[in-house]
Amino acid sequence: MDAILRSLIDGLLLGFVYGIAAMGLTLIWGVMNVINLSHGSLISLGMFSLYFLFTGLGIHPYLAVVITAILGLLLGIVIYAIAVHRIINAPHLSTLLATYSVNMIILGIGTAILSTSPYNVPFDLGSIKVATSVVPTTRLIAAIVAMLVAGGLYLFLQYSRLGRYIRAVTDNREAAEIVGIPSAQILAFSFGLGTMLAAISGGLIATFFPFTILAGGAYELKSFVIGVLGGLGNPVGSLFGGLILGAIEGLVPLAMPTTWTPVLEFVLFVLILLVRPTGLFGGSE
Amino acid sequence: MMLLQVQGVTKRFGGLQALTQVTFDLPEGQILGLIGPNGAGKTTLFNVIDGVYTPNEGRIIFRGKDVTGKKPYHLAKMGLARTHQIVRPLNELTVRENVMVGACFGHANAPLNNAGRIADEVMEFVGLSPKAEMLAGSLNVAQKKRLEMARALAARPKLLLLDEVLAGLNPSEIANMVEIVKAIRDERGITIIMIEHVMSAIMNVSDRILVLDFGKLIAEGTPEEIANNPKVIEAYLGDPKLAERLMSGE
Amino acid sequence: MKSLRQHTSLWLSLGVIVVMGAWPIITGNALSRETMFTVLRSVALASSLNILLGYTGYVSFGHVVFFGLGGYVGFYLIAVQGWSLWAALLAGGVAAGLLAYLVGAAILRLRGAYFALATIGINEAVRAFINNFDPFGGPTGMTLNFKIYKLYGGPGAALQLAFYVMIGLTLAVVLLSYWVRTSKFGLGLLAIREDEDAAEVMGVTAPAAKTWAFVLSAVIPGMIGAIFFFKNGTIEPGLAFPLHTSIEMIVMIMLGGQGTVLGPILGAAGYEALRDYLLVSPVFKNIQLAISGILLLIIVLFIPRGAVGWVRQRYAKVRRWLI
Numbered sequence: 001m002d003a004i005l006r007s008l009i010d011g012l013l014l015g016f017v018y019g020i021a022a023m024g025l026t027l028i029w030g031v032m033n034v035i036n037l038s039h040g041s042l043i044s045l046g047m048f049s050l051y052f053l054f055t056g057l058g059i060h061p062y063l064a065v066v067i068t069a070i071l072g073l074l075l076g077i078v079i080y081a082i083a084v085h086r087i088i089n090a091p092h093l094s095t096l097l098a099t100y101s102v103n104m105i106i107l108g109i110g111t112a113i114l115s116t117s118p119y120n121v122p123f124d125l126g127s128i129k130v131a132t133s134v135v136p137t138t139r140l141i142a143a144i145v146a147m148l149v150a151g152g153l154y155l156f157l158q159y160s161r162l163g164r165y166i167r168a169v170t171d172n173r174e175a176a177e178i179v180g181i182p183s184a185q186i187l188a189f190s191f192g193l194g195t196m197l198a199a200i201s202g203g204l205i206a207t208f209f210p211f212t213i214l215a216g217g218a219y220e221l222k223s224f225v226i227g228v229l230g231g232l233g234n235p236v237g238s239l240f241g242g243l244i245l246g247a248i249e250g251l252v253p254l255a256m257p258t259t260w261t262p263v264l265e266f267v268l269f270v271l272i273l274l275v276r277p278t279g280l281f282g283g284s285e
Numbered sequence: 286m287m288l289l290q291v292q293g294v295t296k297r298f299g300g301l302q303a304l305t306q307v308t309f310d311l312p313e314g315q316i317l318g319l320i321g322p323n324g325a326g327k328t329t330l331f332n333v334i335d336g337v338y339t340p341n342e343g344r345i346i347f348r349g350k351d352v353t354g355k356k357p358y359h360l361a362k363m364g365l366a367r368t369h370q371i372v373r374p375l376n377e378l379t380v381r382e383n384v385m386v387g388a389c390f391g392h393a394n395a396p397l398n399n400a401g402r403i404a405d406e407v408m409e410f411v412g413l414s415p416k417a418e419m420l421a422g423s424l425n426v427a428q429k430k431r432l433e434m435a436r437a438l439a440a441r442p443k444l445l446l447l448d449e450v451l452a453g454l455n456p457s458e459i460a461n462m463v464e465i466v467k468a469i470r471d472e473r474g475i476t477i478i479m480i481e482h483v484m485s486a487i488m489n490v491s492d493r494i495l496v497l498d499f500g501k502l503i504a505e506g507t508p509e510e511i512a513n514n515p516k517v518i519e520a521y522l523g524d525p526k527l528a529e530r531l532m533s534g535e
Numbered sequence: 536m537k538s539l540r541q542h543t544s545l546w547l548s549l550g551v552i553v554v555m556g557a558w559p560i561i562t563g564n565a566l567s568r569e570t571m572f573t574v575l576r577s578v579a580l581a582s583s584l585n586i587l588l589g590y591t592g593y594v595s596f597g598h599v600v601f602f603g604l605g606g607y608v609g610f611y612l613i614a615v616q617g618w619s620l621w622a623a624l625l626a627g628g629v630a631a632g633l634l635a636y637l638v639g640a641a642i643l644r645l646r647g648a649y650f651a652l653a654t655i656g657i658n659e660a661v662r663a664f665i666n667n668f669d670p671f672g673g674p675t676g677m678t679l680n681f682k683i684y685k686l687y688g689g690p691g692a693a694l695q696l697a698f699y700v701m702i703g704l705t706l707a708v709v710l711l712s713y714w715v716r717t718s719k720f721g722l723g724l725l726a727i728r729e730d731e732d733a734a735e736v737m738g739v740t741a742p743a744a745k746t747w748a749f750v751l752s753a754v755i756p757g758m759i760g761a762i763f764f765f766k767n768g769t770i771e772p773g774l775a776f777p778l779h780t781s782i783e784m785i786v787m788i789m790l791g792g793q794g795t796v797l798g799p800i801l802g803a804a805g806y807e808a809l810r811d812y813l814l815v816s817p818v819f820k821n822i823q824l825a826i827s828g829i830l831l832l833i834i835v836l837f838i839p840r841g842a843v844g845w846v847r848q849r850y851a852k853v854r855r856w857l858i
Binding site: 335337356357358361362366367369373375376377378379382385386387389390391392396397400418436440 | 718719722723725726728729730732733734735736737738739740741794851854855
Binding site for chain 1: 641642644648651652653656659660666667782785827828835836839
């Protein structure tokens with residue numbers, strides 16, 4: 001029983017961080033129907049941003065997460081302007097390939113500069129007791145930060161003017177344009193927000209796991225699974241999806257070899273796409 | 286023999302009652318006009334007949350067979366063809382290829398080279414021959430409407446559903462299209478149901494008219510009867526003198 | 536004369552492949568044979584995927600799953616069960632086709648990006664499963680006993696044989712692709728690509744047509760997998776199911792022109808030539824991935840129809856025969 005609880009807590013803490021990574025992916029999908037295939041490399045950039053801010057400039061990691069978030073927002077807006085805006089109304093293949101080309105560019109340059117060897121942020125806050133199990137403090141803080149970010153995003157989308165604009169564009173871009181919402185800017189900003197969430201999750205992961213420039217790819221795949229679990233285009237659902245995935249990853253190894261986890265995850269992913277494409281929490285189509 | 290029987294068809298979308306207990310028969314060889322205000326359920330009725338939607342209640346009998354719940358392609362193979370109110374050309378294919386799709390996969394079930402011949406003949410009939418090698422996406426609206434018609438005809442259907450083929454056309458184009466519709470029935474013996482808002486045209490061309498209002502069939506009869514039916518005038522036509530005007534063809 | 540012109544694209548396509556195949560045989564250069572093997576593999580994979588992506592309009596991001604599965608099945612039958620290469624080739628194709636048939640019936644109901652995501656999911660699920668599947672060697676995969684090559688006249692002769700098989704498969708794909716593009720079945724696929732609902736109303740049996748398109752696009756990649764790993768001598772999950780190979784296939788198709796017979800052939804050859812150049816160039820060697828990314832972005836943004844598509848759009852006269 002203890003072992004189960006310990007694994008569950010481990011998984012759930014990680015699940016929050018997965019959740020905000022997926023939230024970035026699904027926010028972009030919801031607002032502009034684009035699946036961002038550069039998501040993984042942006043997560044990687046978040047990891048390295050934190051690494052260099054900390055080891056290079058000596059900035060405290062949690063302050064570095066804030067700076068990373070801002071950089072992510074700006075980078076996302078730039079990516080949108082260069083690679084996505086021109087083809088925003090083209091068939092899906094175009095935006096899939098455009099964002100994948102951004103992925104190739106980032107990974108190409110990243111690999112040339114950073115190689116593919118692992119990096120590690122030398123930062124440790126010891127351990128802390130959560131319920132009956134002992135977890136690294138960095139993981140607990142990461143989960144709390146992720147929760148705050150998710151809550152902040154929710155309040156922002158719900159109550160700020162910009163947030164209401166984003167929701168209006170999500171619902172119906174044409175109608176939003178007719179009532180005078182500058183949809184191009186809103187789309188760019190939303191892409192920035194999605195990128196920001198990827199960067200934050202990358203930065204948080206870097207505080208407790210070693211990483212390479214290619215590490216984000218695995219989290220991108222997880223984000224797909226979570227996005228589909230929670231309903232593509234439903235950012236709040238992503239947080240729950242992240243928790244579910246975290247719980248699966250925590251509990252599966254108790255029952256069978258860890259290597260079976262991805263089999264379960266992806267089978268679940270395809271099944272949910274087929275049976276409930278709006279996600280476990282979405283309404284019917 | 287009845288070509289089509291619609292029996293007690295009801296269709297709901299969520300809370301919206303789009304069609305309520307619609308019943309009518311259509312004998313072979315008729316042109317049936319279907320009129321009613323916007324949102325009365327006319328296009329929904331087409332979608333139920335050709336299998337795009339499955340009705341919540343009721344049955345559709347086509348050529349003596351119960352086809353309720355059958356897919357659109359089943360009905361197409363059995364001899365149903367239609368045009369769309371909002372044209373749906375296959376943009377990146379040529380006009381000729383568009384028409385060949387109808388011939389290949391509809392009731393004609395033609396092999397490819399026969400389909401080419403059918404397409405040439407039908408394009409001639411609707412006046413699209415000069416545009417045969419153009420991409421369908423580059424046609425103007427009137428030409429796209431003809432293309433819809435040509436695709437449907439190439440299928441060699443028994444029953445043709447025409448959804449507002451006159452909308453957006455200018456008077457001389459309308460006159461031309463009306464002649465085409467008549468010729469389809471007279472020369473090809475194809476039974477037709479047509480939805481139309483251009484009253485003078487539909488009064489002129491139909492053998493019989495159905496009136497839908499809020500999803501219910503409120504009247505059925507010859508054009509003359511419809512134009513003089515007080516219920517129709519109240520619900521829809523609005524003007525008591527309209528009958529005379531319509532029948533005089535103004 | 537008319538029929539010759541009508542089939543211009545077919546003759547052009549077959550000609551290009553015969554020249555690429557004959558070159559290393561005539562020169563007897565083993566290195567250029569290896570290069571051409573890779574190029575032909577890309578041509579055949581891209582042309583296969585084009586049947587689904589270009590003709591039917593369904594974007595599979597996980598198409599490499601058929602290459603990997605066919606490779607594993609073929610390899611297992613040769614290495615463990617002692618089957619002949621020919622039977623194993625066939626089995627690889629059948630396995631891939633069967634997977635496509637079963638999976639296709641389910642996921643081809645999904646449209647647009649949902650379908651693309653599902654194909655990624657299928658690829659990752661199969662890869663993860665084989666990673667755990669002990670008969671196929673799990674994460675370490677399998678290795679071929681060198682003695683098996685003796686049955687085919689030794690390692691050198693086996694490599695040569697694999698090359699001939701690859702030429703044959705590539706020619707088969709191109710014939711298949713041309714047949715589909717010019718057949719009634721293919722016309723139905725094109726209609727589905729343009730507007731699936733309208734196609735169904737016109738009588739195209741979309742679910743069946745899509746499933747067959749998916750199967751046709753999977754069978755030859757399965758056989759290519761079998762011959763590729765027979766030649767390679769080892770197989771492991773990372774080699775068999777790399778997601779980026781799926782995406783490279785799409786890039787090649789986009790480069791040459793989706794929905795045409797000739798496009799994927801030229802696109803694949805062009806892509807491989809470019810990659811070769813970038814890999815040996817001292818300037819670009821380290822950032823070849825980034826350069827490829829920039830080129831892809833330019834194509835997607837400015838020439839989305841690809842080379843052949845661009846010519847077709849610009850010059851109406853060639854449209855009838857340049858496909």
